[in-house]
Amino acid sequence: MSRAVTVEYFAVLREERGVEREELETEARTPGELYEELRERHGFRLSSAQVRVALGGEFARMDAPLERGAQVVFIPPVAGG
Amino acid sequence: MSFRLSAEPLGGAPLDHPEAGGFVTFEGRVRAENGGRAVERLEYEAYVPLAEAEGARILEEARERFGLLDARATHRVGVLEVGEAAVRVEVAGRHRAEAFAACAHIMDRIKERVPIWKKEVFSDGEAHWVNSGG
Numbered sequence: 472m473s474r475a476v477t478v479e480y481f482a483v484l485r486e487e488r489g490v491e492r493e494e495l496e497t498e499a500r501t502p503g504e505l506y507e508e509l510r511e512r513h514g515f516r517l518s519s520a521q522v523r524v525a526l527g528g529e530f531a532r533m534d535a536p537l538e539r540g541a542q543v544v545f546i547p548p549v550a551g552g
Numbered sequence: 553m554s555f556r557l558s559a560e561p562l563g564g565a566p567l568d569h570p571e572a573g574g575f576v577t578f579e580g581r582v583r584a585e586n587g588g589r590a591v592e593r594l595e596y597e598a599y600v601p602l603a604e605a606e607g608a609r610i611l612e613e614a615r616e617r618f619g620l621l622d623a624r625a626t627h628r629v630g631v632l633e634v635g636e637a638a639v640r641v642e643v644a645g646r647h648r649a650e651a652f653a654a655c656a657h658i659m660d661r662i663k664e665r666v667p668i669w670k671k672e673v674f675s676d677g678e679a680h681w682v683n684s685g686g
Binding site: 479481482483486516517525528529530544546547548549550551552 | 580591596597598599600601603606627638639659662663664665666667668669670671681682683684685
């Protein structure tokens with residue numbers, strides 16, 4: 472079943488993807504599956520084990536259910552401070 | 553208590569609290585070299601809503617754990633030159649012991665948890681995202 476989601480990218484992922492955000496249709500049932508799909512399509516260097524995810528502005532599990540209309544942000548290893 | 557991101561140089565009035573005897577401020581600044589290489593600048597970016605929410609959680613957890621009277625943190629986004637302050641953490645406690653401990657603890661948590669990233673640009677032109685390669 473295909474669902475429309477919005478994905479926002481930061482840092483190295485933003486550079487590799489070439490856009491800050493996009494709306495797309497996906498069969499992925501979880502953020503983890505979505506990341507794998509995008510990684511294969513765009514050649515992201517980071518593995519899914521190396522990124523975290525936020526859904527609707529809060530940290531979420533990579534195996535959380537991906538709902539229609541989800542606001543997804545993939546979070547590369549952080550480096551504040 | 554607040555955790556804020558700022559596109560402008562860090563400023564503002566110092567923390568104050570009538571019951572606090574110990575005030576500790578930490579400031580993290582851009583170093584001129586890293587790993588033996590000369591640094592030109594750092595470029596910081598953040599997923600702002602989650603960075604502020606997670607930063608606020610870190611401060612609240614520290615307030616409870618260390619019995620603080622107040623705590624505040626500000627983190628830059630944008631391009632920072634060598635010597636510029638990237639982050640400032642201020643804490644107020646009744647006594648210095650908890651103020652020192654909390655300030656260090658908060659900085660460690662910020663570096664671990666907050667969705668902020670920095671791109672290190674070296675003087676030789678090479679650049680990479682810290683902790684991410686590329």
